[in-house]
Amino acid sequence: MCAAGRRWGRRQRALLWAVLLAAWEAAWGQLRYSVPEEMPKGSFVGDVAKDLGLQLTEIRDSGVSIVSEGRTQYFALNRKTGHLVTAERIDREQLCESVQQCVLRCELIVEGQMQVYGIQVEITDINDNAPSFREPQTELRMSEMTAPGSRFPLAEAHDPDSGRNALQSYELSGDEHFSLAVQAGPGGDQRPELVLAKALDREEAAFHELLLRASDGGDPARTGTARIRVTVLDVNDNAPVFSQAEYTVRVPEDVPVGSILVTVTATDADEGSYGNLKYSIQKITEKASQIFQLDGDTGAITLLQSLDFEEDNSYELGVQAHDEGALFDTTKVVVTVTDVNDNVPEISMRSALREISEDAPSGTVVALLHVRDRDSGANGEVRCSLAEGVPFRLEKFF
Structure with missing residues (x-):
């Protein structure tokens, strides 16, 4: 073939494509339908045969097909009725979660007539989802x-x-x-x-x-x-509080060393370190510090050495409870020592005549005696007497 013939062939093909394209664009139509999401497969979308003026015989005989955008075919043509129907159950949220208007597009192609009709189907929302929180x-x-x-x-x-x-x-x-x-x-x-x-x-x-x-x-x-x-x-907004403003305890003087005499107790409404309490003695005499010991964790006061009522019959201690936030409360502990009969009477001669005349008149004082019992109360009361058969009597004594 000569060069002129080849050029004429190319011009003819270009002209043919131009004619086909013009025919294609002239045949382009546009249909819009709306269908709720989640409709069962085969649900009615629109009567395309009626809307496009197609005869059912044309649909059956002309090779009409529906082509959807994307890989999934969501719509199909019912050739018996000319209706556009759903080919799959459509979940709007899966397709268009981030957009307000969800539109799917497809084309109806009449192959024998070189006609293409564009179809837009809006998928409307139904209330098929409840609000949900990521963390319940x-x-x-x-x-x-x-x-x-x-x-x-x-x-x-x-x-x-x-x-x-x-x-x-x-x-x-x-x-x-x-x-x-x-x-x-x-x-x-x-x-x-x-x-x-x-x-x-x-x-x-x-x-x-x-x-x-x-x-x-x-x-x-x-x-x-x-x-x-x-x-x-919690914050340290509560101070410790003792269960009593003053603890008073009475103990006999012969209570054994090591005995717990009294336990002071405080509470703190805070929690954690602010609720952990420690006890300490804030006020005590030097002598009492050698006699009593306080457990800083439990508040128990223990006897370190023997008590002696005749030396001291009462002791006073000042005890503090404090939390780790420096808040505190104080209480007073009074230990009263009670007497037991642990002392015998003591007799001492204060003065006495070495000799006495046999004609000394009755009532002559021959000796001065001193009697003492270090116990108190009934335990300190004494009765004195002389042996029978002696020519003396007791008049008064100490």
Whole structure:
């Protein structure tokens, strides 16, 4: 073939393609339908035969086909009725989670007539999803000194539905100490915040259980919940308190060495290190410090050496309980020693005549005696007597 012939052949083919393209564009049409998501396979979408003015015989005989964009064919043509139907169950959230309007496109091709019709199908949302939280339970830790009005961001719920079926509102229930505030984000999203409405007190309640509920606008509405557990952290806002302002104990003077005479007890409403108490003696005489010992952990006061009522019958100690936060309380301990009959009477001669005349008149004092018993009360009372058959009598004595 000569060069001129080849050039003429190329011009002819180019002209043929131009004619075909013009015919293709002239035949292009556009149909729009709408169908709810999750419809069963084979559900009616639109009457394409009627809308395009096609005869059913054309559909059956002309090689008409439906071609969808992408790998999945979501629509098919019912050749008996000329209806466009669903070929798969369509999940709008799976296809179009991040867009408001979900549109699928396909083409109806009449191969024998070189005609192509564009079809757009909007997949409308149904309320098939409830709002949900990523974590069903959240724990917050707050100091009991947190100021009322403080805000704490909460995790947002997620609802893949759109429009009124999407997340619409939050609600908080469970405790008067907290309220809910919802802030609008830059994209119109709702951001829940926990607001401290009333001062916390760990000694009153160490934990607070709350329920956050997210609701959509469907009819009926669907909801999702998340539990919020607020742990109140302790601060050293409580001082130790002794169970008694004064401890008084009476012990006999013969109580054995090593005996626990009394145990002082204090309590602290705080927890942890702020609730751990130590005991110490803050006021004591030098002599008493050799007699009594205090256990710093238990508050037990133990006897170190024997008591003697005749030397001292009462001791006073000042005891302090303090926590690790330097708060403290004090109490007084009074140990009263009671007497036991542990001393015998003592007789001493103060003065006596070495001799006496046989004619000394009756009533002549021949000796002065001193009698003493170091015990007290009935144990210190003595009775004196002389042996029978002696020419003397006792008049008075000490």
